[in-house]
Amino acid sequence: MAAPQTLFEKVWRSHEVSGETADTPAVLYIDLHLIHEVTSPQAFTVLRQHGLGVRRPERTFATMDHSTPTRTEQVFGGAPITLEDAARQVRELERNCTAFGIELLGLRDARRGIVHIIGPELGLTQPGKTVVCGDSHTSTHGALGALAFGIGTTEVGHVFATQCLLQRKPRTLAINVNGALPPGVTAKDLILAIIGRIGVGGGTGHVLEYRGETIRALDMDGRMTVCNMSIEAGARAGMIAPDETTFRYLAGRPRAPQGEAWAAALERWQQLPGDPGARFDREVDIDAAALEPMMTFGTNPGMVIPIGGTIPQRSDDPVFAKSLAYMGFAPGERLQEHPVNVVFIGSCTNGRLSDLRAAASLLRGRKIASGVHMLIVPGSQQVKRDAEAEGLDRIFLDAGAEWRESGCSMCLGMNGDLVPQGHYAVSTSNRNFEGRQGIGARTLLASPLTAAACAVRGRVTDPRELL
Amino acid sequence: MEPIRTLRSRTVVLPASDVDTDQIIPARFLTTTTREGLGRHLFADWRYAPDGSARPDFVLNQPEAAGCSILVAGQNFGCGSSREHAPWALSDFGIRAVVSTQFADIFRSNALKNGLLPVLLEAPAHRWLLEHPGVPVTIDLEHTTLTLPTGEAVRFPLEPFARYCLTQGVDELGFLLARAAQIDAYESQRSLP
Numbered sequence: 001m002a003a004p005q006t007l008f009e010k011v012w013r014s015h016e017v018s019g020e021t022a023d024t025p026a027v028l029y030i031d032l033h034l035i036h037e038v039t040s041p042q043a044f045t046v047l048r049q050h051g052l053g054v055r056r057p058e059r060t061f062a063t064m065d066h067s068t069p070t071r072t073e074q075v076f077g078g079a080p081i082t083l084e085d086a087a088r089q090v091r092e093l094e095r096n097c098t099a100f101g102i103e104l105l106g107l108r109d110a111r112r113g114i115v116h117i118i119g120p121e122l123g124l125t126q127p128g129k130t131v132v133c134g135d136s137h138t139s140t141h142g143a144l145g146a147l148a149f150g151i152g153t154t155e156v157g158h159v160f161a162t163q164c165l166l167q168r169k170p171r172t173l174a175i176n177v178n179g180a181l182p183p184g185v186t187a188k189d190l191i192l193a194i195i196g197r198i199g200v201g202g203g204t205g206h207v208l209e210y211r212g213e214t215i216r217a218l219d220m221d222g223r224m225t226v227c228n229m230s231i232e233a234g235a236r237a238g239m240i241a242p243d244e245t246t247f248r249y250l251a252g253r254p255r256a257p258q259g260e261a262w263a264a265a266l267e268r269w270q271q272l273p274g275d276p277g278a279r280f281d282r283e284v285d286i287d288a289a290a291l292e293p294m295m296t297f298g299t300n301p302g303m304v305i306p307i308g309g310t311i312p313q314r315s316d317d318p319v320f321a322k323s324l325a326y327m328g329f330a331p332g333e334r335l336q337e338h339p340v341n342v343v344f345i346g347s348c349t350n351g352r353l354s355d356l357r358a359a360a361s362l363l364r365g366r367k368i369a370s371g372v373h374m375l376i377v378p379g380s381q382q383v384k385r386d387a388e389a390e391g392l393d394r395i396f397l398d399a400g401a402e403w404r405e406s407g408c409s410m411c412l413g414m415n416g417d418l419v420p421q422g423h424y425a426v427s428t429s430n431r432n433f434e435g436r437q438g439i440g441a442r443t444l445l446a447s448p449l450t451a452a453a454c455a456v457r458g459r460v461t462d463p464r465e466l467l
Numbered sequence: 468m469e470p471i472r473t474l475r476s477r478t479v480v481l482p483a484s485d486v487d488t489d490q491i492i493p494a495r496f497l498t499t500t501t502r503e504g505l506g507r508h509l510f511a512d513w514r515y516a517p518d519g520s521a522r523p524d525f526v527l528n529q530p531e532a533a534g535c536s537i538l539v540a541g542q543n544f545g546c547g548s549s550r551e552h553a554p555w556a557l558s559d560f561g562i563r564a565v566v567s568t569q570f571a572d573i574f575r576s577n578a579l580k581n582g583l584l585p586v587l588l589e590a591p592a593h594r595w596l597l598e599h600p601g602v603p604v605t606i607d608l609e610h611t612t613l614t615l616p617t618g619e620a621v622r623f624p625l626e627p628f629a630r631y632c633l634t635q636g637v638d639e640l641g642f643l644l645a646r647a648a649q650i651d652a653y654e655s656q657r658s659l660p
Contacts, residue, residue: 017653023627029653041500067498085498092500136549152551152577162643164650200485201543201569236572300485319484414494433489435512
């Protein structure tokens with residue numbers, strides 16, 4: 001009898017064109033290649049230089065999200081993209097997709113959105129698939145039981161030309177999460193706590209598999225939030241075994257299998273969860289019942305504390321001191337009650353419908369504090385329509401927030417949505433690196449619930465005070 | 468790709484740990500559609516003040532750094548985004564090797580594809596290099612050693628295929644294209660979803 005296998009091993013093995021040897025990496029077949037405007041142009045240039053085509057254009061899917069504007073008048077009103085280089089990048093993606101026969105959801109397409117939101121939303125991402133994209137948050141798609149990871153632009157070129165990648169098999173790390181998340185504590189708080197526990201390099205060289213009753217109880221949006229930030233712990237991929245929640249989510253989506261093909265797919269997908277007794281290289285246990293709303297205080301996602309906690313002291317670490325100096329914080333200080341200038345809700349981490357619902361649940365009937373700039377950006381145009389159908393946009397606008405078109409927006413400073421120098425931004429995005437949201441921006445990562453609470457008070461606020 | 472057998476240089480030491488790719492090259496420079504000329508944006512927000520003037524206290528702006536091609540950094544170098552613009556910027560600036568105790572997976576992979584060598588050292592040798600900035604060292608890819616000025620040759624791990632590609636100047640794309648028949652066979656055998 002074959003040795004018991006983990007979810008990861010099953011997906012990996014079924015995609016080996018050839019296995020790894022001591023001298024050579026495995027040749028791994030890629031089922032779905034997602035591309036966007038920022039990390040693809042140089043790969044198309046390589047194809048042209050070598051006179052090559054895209055081997056499987058039907059397995060390649062393009063959208064634009066990073067450098068695109070989110071103001072309605074810029075997206076739909078005929079006003080040009082103000083950033084000249086961004087406009088050129090978008091035009092180049094259009095030209096390349098036409099030249100190489102790749103389906104592209106253009107700027108005004110009703111299905112456009114952040115690449116990691118629309119892959120699952122359209123049903124392109126499916127259990128057991130290998131999914132890559134020139135973007136580190138490709139780990140998001142692992143929430144559906146896919147093996148999904150970010151690649152560089154040279155590798156984007158490899159997949160274009162051969163539909164394959166040369167890869168060494170990573171190690172496996174099980175994150176076992178049990179217990180019920182307390183009220184006010186969300187999937188975002190869980191993943192921030194996990195990163196705080198294992199560190200920003202703790203998952204390096206590994207694929208994570210999130211397991212346990214807490215993970216099983218999460219909806220797909222929450223699972224995607226967790227897998228999304230696997231890379232912030234250093235792991236290229238995070239996976240969750242597909243189950244009824246996954247299958248219900250996928251059923252009827254436009255690119256999911258339909259009819260007889262659905263029944264056959266379901267049968268395949270049900271074989272994917274790890275076998276009893278399958279071994280991981282490492283395991284970490286997390287008690288979800290003990291978690292609190294989390295917030296970062298430093299300049300990487302591992303610098304995180306419960307929102308009521310105090311910033312730790314590490315007197316022997318100059319890097320830690322430099323990070324606190326950038327943030328304008330001192331050891332021993334509390335985050336709670338610290339003034340907030342900007343609140344951003346959106347991104348591939350927390351730009352889905354349930355994230356917007358969570359924010360709306362706190363903003364309904366309330367106003368954001370004066371002086372706070374709140375930007376709410378849906379992860380896709382579909383999320384936008386769904387939110388508007390429920391009237392969430394009215395709640396946001398009535399509270400005094402801005403409601404935009406979909407895109408990466410303020411998660412990274414390359415599309416015009418920026419946090420001003422020195423300002424404190426409570427953000428539902430994934431990275432609090434120096435300058436990530438704009439030069440000198442000070443990012444406090446948190447859940448949509450916490451972000452909304454902070455917007456209402458204009459200060460760092462435990463959302464449980466407003467529930 | 469040019470074959471690399473040995474690298475000799477004085478080191479430039481950037482003692483920060485968890486240096487993320489947003490520091491190596493901030494996102495606002497990613498709207499380019501080419502890979503050339505990114506060296507001028509390397510560590511832009513650490514190198515330059517908001518008015519564009521060079522910050523004299525930043526290590527790469529100091530006269531001793533001129534001509535150094537080996538960067539010694541703190542642990543976990545290159546974490547964060549998958550942007551290959553990070554190794555492109557380092558290479559364009561003239562860095563040929565980065566020394567650390569840990570590299571982020573995507574950065575390491577991207578670096579190797581661009582002839583930028585990630586040298587993974589154990590803590591003692593790494594600490595010695597952090598404490599002795601500007602020393603001349605030699606990196607030998609045949610023997611995968613880094614030789615300190617004390618004469619001590621420290622081994623570092625390098626995946627055999629990566630070493631082969633670097634020392635022979637082999638491009639991975641060519642290697643993959645040569646496997647077209649195997650890929651055809653895989654595609655025809657498997658009922659692909």
